[in-house]
Amino acid sequence: MPERIEWLDDGTAGGSPFSPRFGDRYRSELGGLDQAREVFLKGCGLPEAWSGQPQWTVLETGFGLGLNFLVTWAAWKADPQRPRLLHFVSTEAFPASAADVLRGAQTHPELIPFAEELQRQLWGLLPGFHRLVFEGGQVLLTLCIGDTKAVLREQSFEADSVYLDGFSPQRNPDIWDLHTFKAVARCCRRGTRIATWTIARSVRDALAQCGFVVNKVPGIPPKRDNLQGEFNPAWEPKRAQLPPARRAPSxxxxxxxxxxxxxxxxxxxxxxxxxxxxxxxxxxxxGASGLPAGLLAPHVSPDDNVLSRLSRGGIRATLQQAEALLQPGSDWAPTGVLEHCVEHPRKLPDTWHSDWADAAADWSRPASAVQLAQCSLPPEAPALWHARSGWIRPAxxxxxxxxxxxxxxxxxxxxxxxxxxxxxxxxxxxxxxxxxxxxxxxxxxxxxxxxxxxxxxxxxxxxxQAIRGQVTWGPHEPGLADALPPFPVNGLGSLAPAVPAPGGGTAWLTGASFERDNPQPEIRAGDNRHNLERLQTLLPQAAGVLLEKFETGQIQAWAGVRCATxxxxxxxxxxxxxxxxxxxxxxxxxxxxxxxxxxxxxxxxxxxxxxxxxxxxxxxxxxxxxxxxx
The missing domain is CATH 3.50.50.60 (FAD/NAD(P)-binding domain)
Known part of the structure; x- marks a missing residue:
C-alpha cells in the first residue's frame, strides 16, 4: 500500500508532510522548494553544468514526494541551453501515493502543472523499475522501487549529478551507510558532482571512503552548512565491467x-x-503488424517471473506512446481486459495480496462478479481483470x-x-x-x-521461429454490440467486441490461430472454425451470438506471420x-x-x-x- 503520510497543519496550502515510519519531516522547516533549488540543483552546479550537453543524468537517493525531480524538470524546461535529454533516476523503498505527491506541490504554485503531469503517471508502483515519460520523451524519470543498494546493482549508467536525499541519518541510517554510498559510487564517473543537506560526520567519512571529495558550504537557514563535492577517488576504481561509452547520434x-x-x-x-x-x-x-486490432494485457505468474515483469514495463511504455500519439476510439481504447483462465487458474504473487495490494490492483486483480456477469460467465469462473489494458490498432x-x-x-x-x-x-x-x-x-x-x-x-x-496466425472478424449489426461483452476478453484466443473495421465502421474480432514453422500468411477456412471452437470455450454466450455469422459465411479473416523465440x-x-x-x-x-x-x-x-x-x-x-x- 502507499506509504502513510501525516499532513501537519502549518498554515500552508498543503500542510507539512510527516513520516510516521521514520518520525521525520519530508522537507525542511521553511519548505522544500529552497532546499531543492539551493542544496541540490545549485549544489550540483545546475543548470550551468548541463548547458549544451546532449544528455544529462541525475541520480537521487530517496524520491519522497518528488520535489527535487519537479524542480529539476522545471529548471530544464526554462533553460534555452538545456540538454536534448534529461534522465532522472530516483530510488524509493516506500513510495508515496500520487495524491500525496500532488498535495506536496500545493505550496508551490509554479510546480503544480508539473506535479499534475507526474501524478497521472504514478500508478502501479510495484517493486522494480518504472519509466515515466514527459516532454515528448525528452525528460525521463526512472523510479526504482526498492532498497537503494539493491536497485542500483540492477542499473548500468554514469550519473552526471547526484542528489543524496532522505530522512535524517539518525532516523533512516540505511540510506546513509557505507554500502549505499558504494552503490552510488559505482554509478559515478570521475567528476560527478554530489550534493546533500546533511553534514553528519558519519556521512562525510563514508563518502570519503568511497572516493568522494566533499566540503562544507554555507547552508540555507535554519541549517548553517550543507555538503558539496565530486567523485574523484585517489585510486582507479575497479569495475566488474567498464561502463559503456556514450555514443553520438549518426x-x-x-x-x-x-x-x-x-x-x-x-x-x-x-x-x-x-x-x-x-x-x-x-x-x-x-506484415504481422497489419493485424486489424490487437490486445494489450500483462502476463501474470505466481513467482512474478521475467516475462511478467517485462510485460508490465512494456505495457507502461506502450500506454505512454498511445496516449501521446494516438486518437482514442479510432486507434486505441484503454478499456481494460478480462482474462478468463480456462486452461489453468492464474495465481497472483503472494505479496500482491498484502504489502503491495494497491499498486498490484492498478495492474491485475480478480475479476468482479459484475464483470463476469457482463461476459455471461458464472460467478465462480476463474478470471482476472487487467485494469491498464485495452486494444490498439498496430498500424x-x-x-x-x-x-x-x-x-x-x-x-x-x-x-x-x-x-x-x-x-x-x-x-x-x-x-x-x-x-x-x-x-x-x-x-x-x-x-x-x-x-x-x-x-x-x-x-x-x-x-x-515463424508462427502463422489468423483472426476472424465481422462487421457490427444493430443490436450486436449489446449482446457481446463491453470489453475485450482473452485467455484462450481472445474476443475484441468493438474495434475499427478494416473498411470502416465497427467490427468484432476473435482469434488468433497459432501455427509453428509456417512463414506463409494464407487464409484458411479451417482456422476460422478453429477460432470459433476456442471462442465457444472462452465465451460460450458470445460464441452463440456469433455462431450464425460463421455458419452463413458472414465473416472475414486476416492472417499474418509472427516471429517468436x-x-x-x-x-x-x-x-x-x-x-x-x-x-x-x-x-x-x-x-x-x-x-x-x-x-x-x-x-x-x-x-x-x-x-x-x-x-x-x-x-x-x-x-x-x-x-x-x-
Whole structure:
C-alpha cells in the first residue's frame, strides 16, 4: 500500500508532510522548494553544468514526494541551453501515493502543472523499475522501487549529478551507510558532482571512503552548512565491467516497418539519429503488424517471473506512446481486459495480496462478479481483470512512430544481404543493388531477420521461429454490440467486441490461430472454425451470438506471420560485437504491442549509455539466442 503520510497543519496550502515510519519531516522547516533549488540543483552546479550537453543524468537517493525531480524538470524546461535529454533516476523503498505527491506541490504554485503531469503517471508502483515519460520523451524519470543498494546493482549508467536525499541519518541510517554510498559510487564517473543537506560526520567519512571529495558550504537557514563535492577517488576504481561509452547520434538503417522497427526508429530519432526504415511492403505495417486490432494485457505468474515483469514495463511504455500519439476510439481504447483462465487458474504473487495490494490492483486483480456477469460467465469462473489494458490498432502506432522527425520510410525495398563497409554497413537487395548504407543497422524484419543476420555473419543463426496466425472478424449489426461483452476478453484466443473495421465502421474480432514453422500468411477456412471452437470455450454466450455469422459465411479473416523465440521473450541485442554496429530487435511473438516500445527504448539506452528502463537482469534476458546455443 502507499506509504502513510501525516499532513501537519502549518498554515500552508498543503500542510507539512510527516513520516510516521521514520518520525521525520519530508522537507525542511521553511519548505522544500529552497532546499531543492539551493542544496541540490545549485549544489550540483545546475543548470550551468548541463548547458549544451546532449544528455544529462541525475541520480537521487530517496524520491519522497518528488520535489527535487519537479524542480529539476522545471529548471530544464526554462533553460534555452538545456540538454536534448534529461534522465532522472530516483530510488524509493516506500513510495508515496500520487495524491500525496500532488498535495506536496500545493505550496508551490509554479510546480503544480508539473506535479499534475507526474501524478497521472504514478500508478502501479510495484517493486522494480518504472519509466515515466514527459516532454515528448525528452525528460525521463526512472523510479526504482526498492532498497537503494539493491536497485542500483540492477542499473548500468554514469550519473552526471547526484542528489543524496532522505530522512535524517539518525532516523533512516540505511540510506546513509557505507554500502549505499558504494552503490552510488559505482554509478559515478570521475567528476560527478554530489550534493546533500546533511553534514553528519558519519556521512562525510563514508563518502570519503568511497572516493568522494566533499566540503562544507554555507547552508540555507535554519541549517548553517550543507555538503558539496565530486567523485574523484585517489585510486582507479575497479569495475566488474567498464561502463559503456556514450555514443553520438549518426545514421541508422532499420530493416522492417512493423511495430519493432518503427519503435526503434522513433526512439533513435528522438535522440538525434537520422534513421532510414526499409521495408519490402508497399505500406508500413504490411506484415504481422497489419493485424486489424490487437490486445494489450500483462502476463501474470505466481513467482512474478521475467516475462511478467517485462510485460508490465512494456505495457507502461506502450500506454505512454498511445496516449501521446494516438486518437482514442479510432486507434486505441484503454478499456481494460478480462482474462478468463480456462486452461489453468492464474495465481497472483503472494505479496500482491498484502504489502503491495494497491499498486498490484492498478495492474491485475480478480475479476468482479459484475464483470463476469457482463461476459455471461458464472460467478465462480476463474478470471482476472487487467485494469491498464485495452486494444490498439498496430498500424496506427507504426505510422505515428514513422512520422517522428528524423525518420524516413522507404517501401518496396526488400533487403536481402548485409555487407561490411567502411564505417558501417551496406544493405543490398536480392540482385546485389545497394539500398542504403549506415553506421548502424537494426534487424527488425520478424522471421526475415534470421536470414539477414546469417548474411552479415555466417556464424550467426538466430533462434527465431515463424508462427502463422489468423483472426476472424465481422462487421457490427444493430443490436450486436449489446449482446457481446463491453470489453475485450482473452485467455484462450481472445474476443475484441468493438474495434475499427478494416473498411470502416465497427467490427468484432476473435482469434488468433497459432501455427509453428509456417512463414506463409494464407487464409484458411479451417482456422476460422478453429477460432470459433476456442471462442465457444472462452465465451460460450458470445460464441452463440456469433455462431450464425460463421455458419452463413458472414465473416472475414486476416492472417499474418509472427516471429517468436524459444524463451517467449523478445530478441534484443548485438550480433557480433557492439563495435560492429549490427543489432537485432525481433521475436516478439504475439506480444508486439507489449514489447515494441520498451525494446526501442532499451536499445537506445544501451547505445547511449543511458539508465536502463528495466532491471539489468531483465535486459540481459533478451540477449539474442542462436540455434547452436539452444
Amino acid at each position: 545514421s541508422c538503417v532499420v530493416i522492417g516497418a512493423g511495430l519493432a522497427g518503427a519503435a526503434v526508429a522513433a526512439s533513435l530519432a528522438r535522440r538525434g539519429w537520422q534513421v532510414t526504415v526499409l521495408d519490402a511492403g508497399e505500406a508500413p505495417a504490411a 496506427g502506432l507504426v505510422n505515428a512512430w514513422l512520422a517522428t522527425p528524423g525518420v524516413q520510410w522507404r517501401g518496396r525495398c526488400a533487403a536481402s544481404k548485409l555487407e561490411r563497409a567502411t564505417g558501417g554497413w551496406r544493405v543490398l537487395d536480392a540482385e546485389g543493388r545497394e539500398l542504403a548504407t549506415a553506421e548502424l543497422v537494426v534487424l527488425a524484419a520478424g522471421y526475415g531477420s534470421r536470414a539477414l543476420a546469417t548474411s552479415a555473419d555466417r556464424g550467426t543463426d538466430l533462434a527465431l 524459444p524463451s517467449r521473450l523478445p530478441a534484443l541485442g548485438t550480433i557480433g560485437t557492439t563495435e560492429h554496429g549490427l543489432w537485432v530487435c525481433s521475436g516478439m511473438g504475439s506480444r508486439g504491442l507489449t514489447f515494441a516500445a520498451l525494446c526501442g527504448e532499451l536499445l537506445a539506452a544501451r547505445l547511449h549509455a543511458e539508465p536502463l528502463p528495466v532491471e539489468q537482469r531483465l535486459a540481459d534476458a533478451l540477449k539474442p539466442q542462436t540455434v547452436a546455443g539452444i
